Amino acid sequence: MGFAGLSLAGMVGAPIEEQIACATQNVRRSSSPSELRITDLRVAVVARAPMRCPLIRIDTNQGISGYGEVRDGASERYALMLKARLLRENPCDVERLFKKIRQFGHHGRQGGGVSGVEMALWDLAGKAYGVPVYQMLGGRYRDRVRLYADTPDGQVTGLKKRIEQGFTFLKYDCGIQTIRNVPGALAYPTRQTNWRGKHPFTAIQLSDKGAALMGERFAEVREVVGWTIPVASDHFGHIGVNSCIKLGKALQPYTLAWLEDMVPWEYTEMLKEIKNAIDVPLLTGEDIYTLDGGFKELIDERAVDMVHPDLATAGGILETKKIGDYAEQSGIAMPLHFAGTPVCFMANLHCAAATENFIALEHHSVDVDWWEDLVTGVDKPFHTDGFARVPDGPGLGIELNLDVIKEHLERGQELFAPTEEWNQDRSNDRLWS
Structure with missing residues (x-):
């Protein structure tokens, strides 16, 4: 039966299924x-x-x-x-x-x-x-999401390149491995030290000379970047609490946006000790699964200044928003860690748009020239002037470009x-x- 031109009043007495069909005939639906x-x-x-x-x-x-x-x-x-x-x-x-x-x-x-x-x-x-997706999360606070870009080469010149690319928030990769061959910068038992072991158990210590050298690196950063652009640090390496405090104090003059993952996230008391000893914001969280899995304790104990979930570990879009919303109640902000394809990137944009205390989203693929071509449905480039537009299409707002994905599949x-x-x-x- 066709319902075109019929009003709901004209359907009085008709079977309920036909009344519902008539009432919803003009409702836009993409499926049932x-x-x-x-x-x-x-x-x-x-x-x-x-x-x-x-x-x-x-x-x-x-x-x-x-x-x-x-x-x-x-x-x-x-x-x-x-x-x-x-x-x-x-x-x-x-x-x-x-x-x-x-x-x-x-x-x-x-x-x-x-x-x-x-x-x-x-x-x-x-x-x-x-x-x-952002609409199903309660709507958006912003239609553009601020990005921060890393400098994986560890060179100050890399920061300058990011500024030229339009980024207004930076992260500098400058770990202790950059000074490991400087005599007197680090103390560690042998060259075979487990550099990737948990921080308290590596026996690696940062000397006063090493801390001063790291300070000189960030002084150079400020000379290149200036003082208006926020500069965060990536994690420095697997050093213990005392060395973390020494390093934090050496970097205080350079007004960093944050120090990242100074010790493993589960050591709440250690993070509190570092946080209370220095005047540089502290954050962690890229390896924590769910709000109750670790973020809640860090927030309740005020062990960090910011939380830093990776949406692809934290439990997905809604759970990451819940983490941000819980942190917001304690006045704690939330930047987002990310290093994947445009699929996860778009998921992050929707979450960031819908979360009030969001700060900035990491972009780890700036130099992968085919990266944006993995998907279709959104304008390119994805970002201008350091901000990415939040997609307005249904769902994540994208479809996959299968030809490009096929070109870049892992071997086998x-x-x-x-x-x-x-x-x-x-x-x-x-x-x-």
Whole structure:
């Protein structure tokens, strides 16, 4: 039966299904959301973007797909193991499904599977309802997101290049490895010291000379950058609390935006000790999974000046917003850590747009010339004058450019190959009796 030209009054007495169809005939819908079901989950691993990045595609019975991303450097298996727990579910039930799978994530890269799936669910929900993700998070505070760019070469000239590229917030990579061959700068037992061990256990110490040398580096930074552009530091290396305090005091004159990951995030009391001893903002968080997994304690104990989640570890878009919202109640700001493909980049833009205490989002792929070509649907370049535009399209606002992705697949990988071996799992996942 056709309803064109009929009013709802004219349908009085008609069956209820026909009344509903008439009432909603002009409602814009991209699908039938209540009948949407997940039918498949596949992956495609992109190499050197700038790191190894597994992309997720979740398919549905209505022909729409959602995209997510496992955190850079992680295994795609963290997402594939969730497939059997998602099949036949409605992807629009984002928070319920997140609670169903969250037990299979953990800190660091192990949070990448749950976080990537959560991104893809939001993308699907937005496409189903025809609205951008930020709108489903409560709306946006901003339509442009400030970016900060790193300098992986560790050279001050790299900062100048970033300014020329339009960035107005910088991060300088200048760790203790840059002075390891300077006599008297560091004390450590042997050349075989475990430089990647947990900070309190490496026995590496920064001398007064080493701290002064690091101070000279940042004095040079200010000479090049000036004082109007914020400059943050990347983590310096695996040194203990006393050396962290010594370094923080040496860098106080240069008004850094923050010192990053001075000791592992789980050492709350150590972070508090450092924070209370120096006058430079302290942050951590890129390896923490969920608000309750570590951020809440750091915020409640005021062990940091800012929180620094990586959305692809923290639990995805909504959980990262919850982290920011909780931090906001204590007057704590939230920059975002990121080093992946444009899929995760767009997820970050939506989260940043919807979170009031957001500061800046990391852009780690500035020098990868094909990076923006991995997706379509948004204007390029993604950023101008150090800001990225928040997409207005449904879901994340992008589609994948399969030809470009195929060119940059990790060796031996296929483009969204079938994954039937992950369709069944006979595990009883319940955590309570």
